[in-house]
Amino acid sequence: MNLRERKTAKKKEDILRSASLVISRKGFRQTTMEDIAAELLMTKGSLYYYFKNKEELLFYCHEQILTTVLDKLRKIKQQDSSSSEKMKAAIKIHLDTAIREREIFNLAVKPEQIFSSDYADVIVQKLDEYAELFDQLILHGVQKGEFSVSQKKMARMIILGAANWIQVWYSPEGEFSKEEIEQVYADYLLKILT
Amino acid sequence: MNLRERKTAKKKEDILRSASLVISRKGFRQTTMEDIAAELLMTKGSLYYYFKNKEELLFYCHEQILTTVLDKLRKIKQQDSSSSEKMKAAIKIHLDTAIREREIFNLAVKPEQIFSSDYADVIVQKLDEYAELFDQLILHGVQKGEFSVSQKKMARMIILGAANWIQVWYSPEGEFSKEEIEQVYADYLLKILT
Amino acid sequence: MNLRERKTAKKKEDILRSASLVISRKGFRQTTMEDIAAELLMTKGSLYYYFKNKEELLFYCHEQILTTVLDKLRKIKQQDSSSSEKMKAAIKIHLDTAIREREIFNLAVKPEQIFSSDYADVIVQKLDEYAELFDQLILHGVQKGEFSVSQKKMARMIILGAANWIQVWYSPEGEFSKEEIEQVYADYLLKILT
Amino acid sequence: MNLRERKTAKKKEDILRSASLVISRKGFRQTTMEDIAAELLMTKGSLYYYFKNKEELLFYCHEQILTTVLDKLRKIKQQDSSSSEKMKAAIKIHLDTAIREREIFNLAVKPEQIFSSDYADVIVQKLDEYAELFDQLILHGVQKGEFSVSQKKMARMIILGAANWIQVWYSPEGEFSKEEIEQVYADYLLKILT
DNA sequence: CATGAATGAGCGTTCATTCAT
DNA sequence: CATGAATGAACGCTCATTCAT
Numbered sequence: 001m002n003l004r005e006r007k008t009a010k011k012k013e014d015i016l017r018s019a020s021l022v023i024s025r026k027g028f029r030q031t032t033m034e035d036i037a038a039e040l041l042m043t044k045g046s047l048y049y050y051f052k053n054k055e056e057l058l059f060y061c062h063e064q065i066l067t068t069v070l071d072k073l074r075k076i077k078q079q080d081s082s083s084s085e086k087m088k089a090a091i092k093i094h095l096d097t098a099i100r101e102r103e104i105f106n107l108a109v110k111p112e113q114i115f116s117s118d119y120a121d122v123i124v125q126k127l128d129e130y131a132e133l134f135d136q137l138i139l140h141g142v143q144k145g146e147f148s149v150s151q152k153k154m155a156r157m158i159i160l161g162a163a164n165w166i167q168v169w170y171s172p173e174g175e176f177s178k179e180e181i182e183q184v185y186a187d188y189l190l191k192i193l194t
Numbered sequence: 195m196n197l198r199e200r201k202t203a204k205k206k207e208d209i210l211r212s213a214s215l216v217i218s219r220k221g222f223r224q225t226t227m228e229d230i231a232a233e234l235l236m237t238k239g240s241l242y243y244y245f246k247n248k249e250e251l252l253f254y255c256h257e258q259i260l261t262t263v264l265d266k267l268r269k270i271k272q273q274d275s276s277s278s279e280k281m282k283a284a285i286k287i288h289l290d291t292a293i294r295e296r297e298i299f300n301l302a303v304k305p306e307q308i309f310s311s312d313y314a315d316v317i318v319q320k321l322d323e324y325a326e327l328f329d330q331l332i333l334h335g336v337q338k339g340e341f342s343v344s345q346k347k348m349a350r351m352i353i354l355g356a357a358n359w360i361q362v363w364y365s366p367e368g369e370f371s372k373e374e375i376e377q378v379y380a381d382y383l384l385k386i387l388t
Numbered sequence: 389m390n391l392r393e394r395k396t397a398k399k400k401e402d403i404l405r406s407a408s409l410v411i412s413r414k415g416f417r418q419t420t421m422e423d424i425a426a427e428l429l430m431t432k433g434s435l436y437y438y439f440k441n442k443e444e445l446l447f448y449c450h451e452q453i454l455t456t457v458l459d460k461l462r463k464i465k466q467q468d469s470s471s472s473e474k475m476k477a478a479i480k481i482h483l484d485t486a487i488r489e490r491e492i493f494n495l496a497v498k499p500e501q502i503f504s505s506d507y508a509d510v511i512v513q514k515l516d517e518y519a520e521l522f523d524q525l526i527l528h529g530v531q532k533g534e535f536s537v538s539q540k541k542m543a544r545m546i547i548l549g550a551a552n553w554i555q556v557w558y559s560p561e562g563e564f565s566k567e568e569i570e571q572v573y574a575d576y577l578l579k580i581l582t
Numbered sequence: 583m584n585l586r587e588r589k590t591a592k593k594k595e596d597i598l599r600s601a602s603l604v605i606s607r608k609g610f611r612q613t614t615m616e617d618i619a620a621e622l623l624m625t626k627g628s629l630y631y632y633f634k635n636k637e638e639l640l641f642y643c644h645e646q647i648l649t650t651v652l653d654k655l656r657k658i659k660q661q662d663s664s665s666s667e668k669m670k671a672a673i674k675i676h677l678d679t680a681i682r683e684r685e686i687f688n689l690a691v692k693p694e695q696i697f698s699s700d701y702a703d704v705i706v707q708k709l710d711e712y713a714e715l716f717d718q719l720i721l722h723g724v725q726k727g728e729f730s731v732s733q734k735k736m737a738r739m740i741i742l743g744a745a746n747w748i749q750v751w752y753s754p755e756g757e758f759s760k761e762e763i764e765q766v767y768a769d770y771l772l773k774i775l776t
Numbered sequence: 777c778a779t780g781a782a783t784g785a786g787c788g789t790t791c792a793t794t795c796a797t
Numbered sequence: 798c799a800t801g802a803a804t805g806a807a808c809g810c811t812c813a814t815t816c817a818t
Contacts, residue, residue, distance in 0.1 A: 003779075004779095007780095008780085008781095011781090016801085026307070027307055029224075030307075032240070032807080032808060032809080033808080033809065033810085034807095034808080034809095041228020042782075043782070043783055043784065044784095044808095044810090045782075045783060045784065045785095045810085045811080045812085046782050046783070047779075048809095048810070048811080049780085049781065049782070050781095053808090053809075053810075054808095054809065075222040109362050110362065113221065114351075147300070149382075151378050151382075154370075154375070154378050154379065154382065155382060157356075157359060157362075157363055157384055158356040158359070158379065158383065159356075159362075160359065161355055161356040161358065161360070161362070162351075162352040162353075162355040162356040162357060163355070164355065165351060165352070165354065165355020165356070165358060165359070166351075166355070168304065168351075168355070169351055170304050176348075181348065184345050184348050185348065185352065188343075188345075188348065188349060188352055188386045189352065189386075190387075191385045191386050192382050192383075192385050193385065193797090194385075218782060226792080227791075227792060227793085228791080228792095236799080236800090237799070237800050237801075238791095238792085238793090238798075238800095239793090239794080239795085239799070239800055239801075240799050240800070241796080241804090242792095242793070243798065243799075247792075247793075248791095248792065248793090358786085392800095392801075395801095396802095399802095414695070415695055417611040417612075418611075418695075420786085420787060420788085421787080421788065421789085422786095422787080422788095430803075430804090431803070431804055431805065432787095432788085432789090432805095433790085433791085433803075433804060433805065433806090434790085434802075434803050434804070436788090436789070436790075436791095437801085437802065437803070438813085441788075441789075442787095442788065442789090462731065501609065537770075539766050539770075542758075542763070542766050542767065542770065543770060544746075545744075545747060545748075545750075545751060546744040546767065546770055546771065547744075548747065549743055549744040549745070549746065549747020549748070549750070550739075550740040550741075550743040550744040550747070551743070552743065552747060553739060553740075553742065553743020553744070553746060554739075554743070555748070556691050556739075556743070557739060563660065565738075568737065572733050572736050573736065573740065576731075576733075576737060576740055576774045577740065577774075578738065579772050579773045579774050579776075580770050580771075580774065582773075614811085614812060614813080615812075615813060615814085616812080616813095624778080624779090625778070625779050625780075626779095626812095626813085626814090627778070627779055627780075627781090627815080627816085628777075628778050628779070630813095630814070630815080631777065631778075635814075636812095636813065636814090651818075700818090
C-alpha cells in the first residue's frame with residue numbers, strides 16, 4: 001500500500017469514526033449524510049467519493065466494530081484459564097464495546113431491517129459467529145462442571161441482552177466507573193450459569 | 195363525558211391501537227402517517243383531528259402502554275406473596291409487554307432522542323416510576339432475607355435489560371412457547387438476586 | 389365515475405398535456421419535475437399525488453398518444469378504399485401526430501433505453517402493432533397489384549423514418565402549410581411503393 | 583506545429599474518438615465525463631486540460647464528424663457520373679455515417695437544444711452546407727432531365743429523414759447486411775426523385 | 777501534464793402538515 | 798368530521814467542474 005492508498009484508507013477510517021459518533025448521538029435514521037459530512041468539515045458530496053451510498057457507509061461502520069470485537073473474543077477463547085474467567089472477560093469486552101460504540105453495536109441487532117440482503121448477510125454471519133463463541137464458552141464450562149445451565153441459548157441471550165442494555169444508562173459522569181460496572185455485571189451474570 | 199366525547203375518546207383509542215400495531219411491524223421512523231391511516235381505513239388528514247401531530251400520536255402510544263404496565267406492576271407489588279414470586283410475576287409482565295408491544299416499548303428507552311422535552315418529561319417520569327417499583331421489589335426481598343444483592347440498581351438494570359432483549363429473538367413460530375420463555379427467564383434472572 | 393374521480397382524471401390529463409408540452413420544448417432528459425409542475429402552477433411535490441414517479445408520468449404521456457394514433461390507424465385499415473388512399477391517409481395521420489407530439493412521439497423509438505422493462509414492454513407492444521398495421525397496408529396493396537415492392541419491411545421503415553423527420557424542420561410559420569406538407573409527403577412516399 | 587502541439591492534437595483526437603464511441607453506446611445525456619475518461623484509462627480531471635468543458639468536447643465530436651462527411655459529399659459532387667449515381671453514393675455515405683456515429687449524428691438534429699449559441703451556429707452552418715449539397719445534387723439532376731421533382735426541399739428532407747431513421751433499427755446482427763440495406767435504401771429513395 | 781480529492785448546484789422523491797370543501 | 802389535494806422542507810444521490818500537488 002503506497003502513500004496515496006494509505007491516505008485514502010486513513011480518510012475512510014476518519015469518516016467511519018465520525019459517522020459512528022454522529023449516529024450514536026442522533027440515531028441512524030435521524031443522521032443525514034450532511035450531518036456526517038459536517039462533523040468532518042466536508043460537504044456531503046465528498047462522502048460519495050469514499051462510499052458509494054449511505055448504506056455502504058453504515059455497513060462498514062458495523063463491519064469494523066464487529067470484526068474488532070470478534071477478534072478479541074477469539075483470543076479470549078484460546079486463553080488458558082477457567083471457563084468462569086473466560087466468560088467474565090468476554091462479558092467485559094462486550095460491555096466495553098457496547099459502551100463505546102452504542103448505537104452502531106445496537107443496530108447490528110436486526111440487520112435485515114436496515115441492510116439490503118447482501119450487506120445483511122455479512123453482518124448476520126458475524127453476529128452468528130459472535131453468538132457461537134459465547135455458546136462455546138458456556139458449553140465448555142458445562143462440560144468441565146464449572147457451569148450448570150440447561151437452557152444454554154436462553155442463558156446466552158439473557159447475558160448479551162443485559163450487557164447491551166448498559167448503553168441505555170451508562171454515562172461517564174455516573175455514579176460508578178466503567179471498570180466497577182464491568183466487574184459487577186460480570187459477577188452477577190455469572191450467577192446465571194451456576 | 196357526553197356521547198360525543200365518548201365517541202371521540204373511543205376513536206382515539208382505536209387510532210392508538212392501530213398505530214402501535216403498525217409501528218411494531220415497521221418501526222417508528224419507517225411508519226408514515228399514511229400507514230397508520232390506511233390500517234384504520236381513514237385518510238391521513240383525519241388523524242390530525244384527533245392528534246395534533248405525529249409526535250403527539252406517538253406520545254400517547256407510549257403513555258398508554260406504560261400506564262397499563264405500571265398498573266399491572268402496582269398490583270403485583272400489593273399481592274400477598276413472597277418477594278421471589280412477586281419478582282417472577284413482574285418479570286413475566288415485562289416480557290409479555292416487550293413481546294407484544296415491541297417497538298413502542300423499546301422506544302421508551304431514550305425518550306429525549308425522540309420526543310421534545312415536554313413529552314419526554316412525562317415518559318421519563320413514568321419510566322422512573324417503573325424502575326422504582328422494581329427497586330422496591332428488590333429492596334423488600336433483601337429486607338426479608340429472600341434476596342441477597344449489594345448493587346441493587348445494577349441488578350435491576352441487568353434484569354430489565356435482559357428482558358427487553360427478548361424482542362430481538364422472540365418469534366411466535368420459535369422453538370419455545372411464550373410461556374416457557376417467561377418461566378425460564380424468570381428463573382434464571384432470579385438467580386442474580388440470590 | 390363520480391365527480392371526484394372525473395376531476396382527478398381531468399387533472400391527470402392536464403398534467404400529461406403540460407408534461408408533453410414541456411418535454412417537446414426541452415427534451416425528456418432536460419425536463420425536470422419542477423419544470424412540469426411550474427407549467428401547471430403547481431409544486432413538484434404535488435405531481436407525486438397523481439403519478440408515482442417521473443417514469444410513470446412519461447409512460448402515460450406515451451401510452452396516451454400511441455393509443456390515440458393506433459385507433460386512428462385501425463379505422464383507416466377498415467375503410468372501404470384503395471390501398472393507395474389508405475396508405476396516404478395513414479401517412480398523413482402519422483405526420484400529424486409527429487408534428488403535434490414531437491418529442492414524445494420520437495422518444496417512443498427506443499423504449500428500452502428510457503423505460504424499465506414493465507413499461508417498455510407495453511410501449512414496444514404498441515409500436516409493434518403500429519408497425520404491423522403499416523405492413524398490412526403494404527401487403528394488401530401488393531396483393532391487389534396496387535403496390536410493387538420486394539423489401540416490404542425496409543419500405544415501411546423508409547416511410548415512417550421520413551415522416552418522423554418532419555418534426556425537425558416543420559414550423560407553423562414555415563413556407564408550407566401543414567396540409568400542403570402532408571399532401572406532398574404522402575404523394576412522394578407513395579412512389580416508393582409503386 | 584511543433585512536437586508538443588502535435589502530441590496534444592493527437593490526444594485530442596483520441597479523446598474525441600473515445601467520446602463519440604461512448605456517447606453512441608449510452609446516449610449523450612447519460613454519458614458522464616467519467617465514462618469518457620474511463621474509456622481512455624484517464625481520470626476525468628485530465629479531460630479538462632484538453633477541452634474546457636463537456637459542451638466543448640461534444641461540440642468537437644460533432645464538428646469532426648460533420649467535417650468528414652461534408653468532405654466526402656463534396657467529392658461525390660465533383661465526380662464525373664450521372665446524377666442518379668451521385669445521389670445513390672450520397673445516400674450510402676449518409677447511411678454509413680448514421681450507422682457508425684449514431685447518437686452524435688442524431689444530436690446534430692437540433693443543435694440549439696444542446697449547444698449554446700456560439701457552438702450551435704457553427705453546427706447549423708455545417709448542416710446547412712450539408713443540405714445545400716444535397717439540394718444541388720437534386721437540382722442538377724432535374725436540370726439534366728434525370729430527376730423530376732417539383733418540391734425539391736421536401737424531397738431532400740424525405741430522403742435524409744428516411745436515412746437517419748436507419749439508426750433506430752439497424753443492427754450488425756440483423757437480417758440484412760449493411761451493404762444490402764444501403765443498396766435498397768438508395769434504390770427506393772431514388773424513386774422519389776423520378 | 778495528470779491525478780486525487782473536493783465542491784456545490786441540482787434532481788427525483790418522501791412525507792408531515794395544512795386547509796378548503 | 799372527513800377527505801382530497803396541495804405544499805415545502807428535507808434527504809440521498811449525481812456529476813460537471815475546480816484545483817493543489
